[in-house]
Amino acid sequence: MPNVPTRWAGVPAAGRKAERRAMLVQAGFRLFGEDGEGALTVRAVCRSAELHTRYFYESFADTGELLAAVYDEQAAALGDVLAGALADAGPGTEARTRAGIRSVLQFISDDPRRGRVLFAVAESLAARRRAAETSLLEGLIAMSGVHSPSLPVLVAATMFTGAMTELAQQWADGLLGTDLDAVVDSAVDLALALARRPLDV
Template sequence: MSGQTRAYGGVDGDERRARRRERLIEAGLDLLSSEQGEAALTVRSVCARSGLAARYFYESFGDRTELALAVYDHVVGEIATTTAAAVAAGPRDARARTRAGLANIVRVIVDDPRRGRLLFSTAFLSAPLARRRLESGQLFCGLLAGHTKAFFGVVGDGRLDLATQFAVGGLAQALTAWLHGHLELDPEPLVDHCTDLFVALMSQALVSREPPER
């Protein structure tokens, strides 16, 4: 049986490993989103939370930092994928599609508050996670710029780049304040107001740059 994995209960070895990895990521998300943040994440605590032996931790991850990055990537990837799908499914209307994307982001963090605490908590101070947070910000800037250029049939320039950075950074700050109780808004009004701001900002960035006639 060289090169093959044995099946138990109809589940082969690769699938069992994948399921164990999912359990470790879920346990990591629980711990990282706790009040202690990254300090709560140890191999022992993850194994206790997941109900898996340490050997299964090292089957998927080299150390706790590798797990922390995998958890972060998992959450960001889920939000990016579902948001892109929500935007694509919307009608061909700039405001409707913008609202669909923002509503999905808010829904994801409301449905599972752990995701919001992971993405917007100030407790994550390690250099690897700080770099990942910056990288994820650039990912969402790229997605916003790409959707804008494709929808309006325009090419990018400095103004659009600035607008996407401003929009994504502003949304992150607004959601951080909202999750910490500094903005007293229900989810629907929050999405509506953020949509208005996004549309106004991106519309301004798309204003013709032709010089005025003399």
């Protein structure tokens, strides 16, 4: 696929490579998010990004590496949204719980492709999903303010992490209806019941 000769004029080599990589990641997000893993071929990605196929291998060994980059970008974006929501919510347990749950579900609602990426069953993403869950668990424990958490705190945080992951996936799959407020209210009530005694965040 030909490129406009002046497309990268004046851009340093490292900058050109970074820009091309970002274009490929965005193309991968569009294709995977809309049509699934089967749509994620080198040729299709390059066509969508309007780049020659040689540029794909400049940044990725295969589509598995590209999908990992797509996942990492969306996970980082969700992390930023969640951190911002918690920072704005203030110190109260209920306010922080509500802000956290709503921000995650709203992030998915705003672009359903995000949920398809974050909850993809691709084996290549298993380790990344596990790392994301571990990060959430560590964040919950940190919010408890306990430097050496007891077993009840660890158990409660672990249960909440698993429940939140499943809640987000069920919401992404459209299995909880379309009333975000109702889902958030129910989730907050249950989360507070779990967190009130051993994990006051």
